[in-house]
Amino acid sequence: MARIFAYIVHKSGVADDTAVELPVAARKIYPEQPCTAIVTGWGADLDQVCESLRGTYREVWKIAKEPLAYPNAELIRKALQSVVPAGSILLVPHAHFGVDLSPGLSIRMNAAYVPDVLDIEGVEGEWLKAVRQEFGGQVSTHIRCNLSTGAVLNIRPGAFRPSEAAPATGQVVDKSAEVGALTSRRRYLETIAAETGDVDITRQTVLVSIGRGIGEQENVAIAEDLAEAMGAAVSCSRPVVDAKWMDRSRQVGSSGQTVRPKVYLACGISGSFQHLAGIKGSPFIVAINKNPKAPIFRVADVGVVDDILEFLPALASKVREESCVPGKRGGGHD
């Protein structure tokens, strides 16, 4: 049976949430086999992360190297190649770092690669059966993955809920000496923080959020009008920002902002996992979408199948009609 490893993503001395999710995925592969954490980095931050993992993993492999102070996937790939035995299964969170690291690593390890794994249905012989999604979550697929030369499995963050596993008292094993000099033809220079905009969507209690379904820039005003009537702010999905219809600071999702509103109106948003990753705190989600099969309806509390270009203005006038708050525009209250 191949060994299973979990690659731990961490920042400022704190392990990512996925550190407690990967062992759950590992148990779905080989229930009896302990999973070993691998942590790369440098300095006190690294030691702090390793220490924090001892409650979750029986063994924590630490790779301390100065060039790994910043997680450059090109260097980490080399480091992992030196320590991970051939034929192993390596679990990596499928996010910005994992997408950078894993495809190339699977080639270097001559291992199978399955990206964005949502579930694991077990192993039969040398074949593992995994569940993925395609078309932005509109359809699911079963993938058979050959484990005979090892595998790199990128696991979707949040897909494997941490269970009440028996607490481990793990030991930290320093593997740094097994890794030689690390150089790369890609060098990290600096990080530029996200720009802040005029409205801080992370502090809003009600968000009218628009997606590609808004159709064109002129229609953004429809959402702004509804938001004004509701006393809400407008946020959006990525394609709206890519098209330059709204400022990047309004984007909700894994590469945008994380919002915690009480109420979230998803208007013409399909419900990709990258978008949903930015919605936290279990808000009341209302989805309005013309496609009754849109994945957003699987996570929303309330759904409406309609054209947002007609529905949103109708809702706005109803809100105005019922609100007697002075100063709100429209609906004869001016």
Add this chain to the structure above:
Amino acid sequence: MEILVCAKRVPDTSENEIQLNGAGTDIERDDMVYSVNEPDNYAVEEALQIVARTGGNVTVVTVGGEDDEEILRREMAMGATRGVLISDDTFNGSDGRGIAAVLKAFVQTEHYDLILTGVQAEDGCAQVGGMLAAMLDYPFASLVTSIEVLEGRKLKIGREIEGGSKEINAIDLPCVLSIQTGINEPRYVGMRGIRQVASVPIPTLGASDLGVEPDAVGEVAAKARRVDYFVPPAGKGADMLAGSREEVIDKMMELLKAKGGLN
């Protein structure tokens, strides 16, 4: 600079509802509207902007079948110097590694300074660029949102990381980059532009032209194989509001009031 962009023709999800076929072996592809994979289009635009500054050529390549020629023509209408179709029955059933192996063989028959792919295609795998880089032993960066050409065969690139922050790297050429949407504003392609390149011959290359080893591609070589498609379980599922638009809005008003949605 000689730039290669790897592109794919995919069902356009903004135009289609994706349904399964009866047997669950595939999605229903009849009457499907196809287009170029959205991030690939940004990659072509980026390549065109780079050669406009530095000189050189943009080649767009796709691994597929005859139908896929249409996206090559579309990208040529945008300004790409040439399109190349790589097609062979032995490639059927390839996983990402197989496609990367085909592209590697192609790259080795030519000379490129920079290879671009889109971040991911309709399958959300985001894998071919990184695999290709490893096979060629080129440096790689994913999720690229800015490219600046520096002196001495180097680029300064921005990579998107969590929370909308950007990581700046220097990377040596030749390299492979996967391009994220929003990096630029892809130019519009009209019918007229497409017509102008309609009769430009597009070379088609097969396994033997490229020296692709038969055991490196196709179903046999695939370490990851799609078994079926299925409709994902509904989860908790939304409470769907039915009735006329007025009725729906009335129900919605009650809910919004109850949940604190009206301030």
